[in-house]
Amino acid sequence: MQAEFRAPRRRARVQEEYEAPLPVSRDPEERSNYRAQLINQHVLVCHPDHIQKIHNQGYFGKGILSRARPDHSISDQWEQHAGLFLPVISQSRYEELLRWAGSALSAQGLDEEAVSQMMVRLSQPVEMEEVRRGGGGGVEGEEKEGPGQEGGVCCSEVEQEAKRSCRLDMNPECDPDPSSDQDSDSDSDSDPDPVAPGPGFVLVVSDSEVCVGLREVRRSPLALTEYLQLSLEEAFFLVYSLGCLSVYLHQEPLSIIHLWRKFRSLRPDFVSSFAAYQHCRSRGWVPKEGGGAKYGVDFMLYRKGPPFYHASYSVVVERVDGAFRGSGLRRFSWRSLAALSRITSNVSKELMMCYIIYPADLSEAELDSPVCLGRLKVQEVIVSRWVSSRERAEQDDI
Numbered sequence: 040m041q042a043e044f045r046a047p048r049r050r051a052r053v054q055e056e057y058e059a060p061l062p063v064s065r066d067p068e069e070r071s072n073y074r075a076q077l078i079n080q081h082v083l084v085c086h087p088d089h090i091q092k093i094h095n096q097g098y099f100g101k102g103i104l105s106r107a108r109p110d111h112s113i114s115d116q117w118e119q120h121a122g123l124f125l126p127v128i129s130q131s132r133y134e135e136l137l138r139w140a141g142s143a144l145s146a147q148g149l150d151e152e153a154v155s156q157m158m159v160r161l162s163q164p165v166e167m168e169e170v171r172r173g174g175g176g177g178v179e180g181e182e183k184e185g186p187g188q189e190g191g192v193c194c195s196e197v198e199q200e201a202k203r204s205c206r207l208d209m210n211p212e213c214d215p216d217p218s219s220d221q222d223s224d225s226d227s228d229s230d231p232d233p234v235a236p237g238p239g240f241v242l243v244v245s246d247s248e249v250c251v252g253l254r255e256v257r258r259s260p261l262a263l264t265e266y267l268q269l270s271l272e273e274a275f276f277l278v279y280s281l282g283c284l285s286v287y288l289h290q291e292p293l294s295i296i297h298l299w300r301k302f303r304s305l306r307p308d309f310v311s312s313f314a315a316y317q318h319c320r321s322r323g324w325v326p327k328e329g330g331g332a333k334y335g336v337d338f339m340l341y342r343k344g345p346p347f348y349h350a351s352y353s354v355v356v357e358r359v360d361g362a363f364r365g366s367g368l369r370r371f372s373w374r375s376l377a378a379l380s381r382i383t384s385n386v387s388k389e390l391m392m393c394y395i396i397y398p399a400d401l402s403e404a405e406l407d408s409p410v411c412l413g414r415l416k417v418q419e420v421i422v423s424r425w426v427s428s429r430e431r432a433e434q435d436d437i
Contacts, residue, residue, distance in 0.1 A: 045351070045389065047341075047342040047348040047349070047351045048348060048349045048351075048387065049347065049348050049349075050346070050347060050348060050349060053346060053347055054346070055346055057343055057344070057347065058095050058096050059096040059097070060096070060097060060323070060343075061096060061097045061281060062092050062093050062096040062097055062099070062277070062281070062283055063281050063283050070282075070283075071092070071283040072283065072285065073086075073089040073092065073093055073277070073283055073284045073285070074086060074089060074284070074285050074287065075089075075269060075274060075284055075285070075286050075287070076286070076287050076288075077286050077287065077288045077293070077301070080305055081268055082268065082269040082270075082271065082273075082274040082286060083103070083266045083267065083268055083269075084100065084266060084267040084268075084269065085266055089267075090109055090265075090266070090267040093267060093269075093277070093284075094108065094109060094267055097325065097344075098325050098327070098341075098344035098345060098346075099267075099269060099273045099276075099277065100267040100268055100269040100270070100273055101267070101268055101329055102265045102266070102267060102268070103265065103266050103267075103268050104263060104265050105265065106329075107329070107345060109265045109266070109267050110265070111263065111265045112126060113126050113128065113136075113241060113259060113261065113263060114126035114127055114128045114241065118242060120242050120254070120256065121167050122171075123167070123170060123171070123240075123256075125240060125241060125242040125256065126241050126242065127241070127242045127244055128241050128242070128243060128244075129243070129244060129245070129246045130243055130244070130245055130246050130253060131246050133162075133241070133243045133257065133260075136259070136260045136261050137158050137161065137162060137260050139260070139261065140158065140161070140260040140261055141154050141155075141158050144157065158260070161257070161258050161260050162257060162260075163257070164255040164256060164257060165240060165255075165256050165257060165258060167256065170240050170256055239258060239259055239262075240256055240257070240258060240259060241256070241257060241258075241259045242254065242255075242256055243255050243256075243257050270328050271302045271305065271306055271309060271312075271313075272309075272312055272313045272316035272317075272326075272328075273316075274286060274298075274302075275298060275299070275302060275313055275409075276313070276316060276317060276320060278295060278298060279295055279298075279299075279409055280317060280320070286298055288301075295409065296408060296409075299407075299408065299409050300407060303406075303407075308356070308358070310395075310406055310411070310412075310415075311356050311357075311358040311395040312337065312356055313412075314395045314412055314415050314417060315337070315338070315354065315356040315393045315395060315417065316338065317412070318393070318417045319338065319340055319354070319393075323342075324340040324341065324342065324351075324352075325340070325341040325342070325343065325344050325345070326338040326339070326340055326341075326354070327339050327341060327345065327350075330350060331353065331354070334353050334379075334382055334383060334386065334388075335379055335382065336353040336354055336355050336379070336383075336390075337354055337355055337356045337393075338353075338354040338356070339352070339353060339354070339388075340352040340353075340354060340391075349387070349388075350388055351388065351389065352388060352389050352390070352391040352421075353379075353383045353388050353389070353390050353391065354391045354392075354393050355369070355379070355390070355391070355392050355393065356393050356395065357369070357392060357393070357394050357395065358394075358395050358397060359394050359395070359396055359397070360396070360397055360399060361396060361397075361398065361399055363394065363396075376422070377424075380422050380423070380424050381424065384423075384424060389421055389422075389423070390421070390422040390423075391419055391420070391421050391422070392419070392420040392421075392422055393417060393418075393419055394417070394418040394419075394420065395415055395416075395417060396415065396416040396417070396418060397415060398414055398415075401414055
């Protein structure tokens with residue numbers, strides 16, 4: 040039966056321009072060198088410039104606080120207030136952030152009186168002259184009295200470790216200031232005329248529309264810094280295939296061999312998964328893992344990237360031998376395969392089985408190096424549902 044290929048479906052509203060398929064320069068003299076940290080089995084990119092380049096050129100990774108693009112902010116609503124561009128949050132939301140900050144400080148061993156005094160200082164209104172003096176990142180001196188390091192409470196253990204890694208990093212390219220990422224985020228959303236003072240201040244408004252008197256500028260009790268999280272396949276593709284990324288562990292760069300072995304220890308099926316990922320990238324697709332978990336597959340394939348087109352294929356990666364006998368982690372029955380095919384067709388996608396063919400004489404020692412990728416073969420099979428009524432209609436036409 041001949042496969043029927045469908046054109047990718049373009050999104051109705053495209054709100055950004057396509058920059059480049061990969062985060063590398065065409066000029067061989069302008070070699071890109073990005074940096075990431077391997078922290079708690081996660082590969083995180085901390086530097087704001089590296090985050091923008093890696094994500095915007097090829098759509099690698101996702102924000103640790105966002106669904107996809109790393110553009111998280113303490114508020115989705117921003118407003119110009121007295122010549123400044125500030126995030127707007129309600130009084131109840133601000134009190135909730137204060138409670139979170141107080142709980143984090145109490146967990147660090149501070150007594151209740153010290154925590155209470157600190158929360159009172161944070162919740163005091165701030166004069167606009169002080170905010171203007173702190174514009175562009177000058178609020179750090181004030182925020183140091185607040186909870187946590189870098190002027191706020193980190194959102195997770197991964198983020199705490201990432202901040203610590205960036206602060207200890209002696210490389211000047213690693214910026215320890217968390218305000219730089221969100222400064223660029225707020226600048227992109229704001230008009231060029233008002234000044235954005237950074238993430239240290241928020242505009243607190245009343246919850247009730249009747250009581251409109253409360254409009255105070257206060258210090259933000261939390262400093263939420265967005266990092267870019269790469270999947271293991273994305274990180275190794277940038278390191279091995281493109282040579283534009285260096286992954287560090289405990290402030291030491293990992294070689295390609297050490298990184299390969301580390302990723303294999305973290306994921307038993309990493310060799311097959313990366314072979315499929317590299318194959319899809321070489322065909323011009325953008326594979327993403329995040330949506331695959333929703334539909335029970337390994338990857339979703341996009342043309343150009345998720346902002347421009349809907350996913351065209353749902354990819355299942357299977358390891359097989361030369362006779363197509365599978366020994367992978369997932370074993371399909373006819374019922375489970377039919378269910379997966381039905382789910383895929385219901386969301387207007389096609390199911391693709393990506394078979395990674397291992398030669399019979401491939402030893403375990405050879406799998407300990409990425410050189411083994413040259414001996415693997417990739418076979419794509421598109422699975423489609425057989426509809427009896429459609430078959431009868433085709434026979435009638437013949």
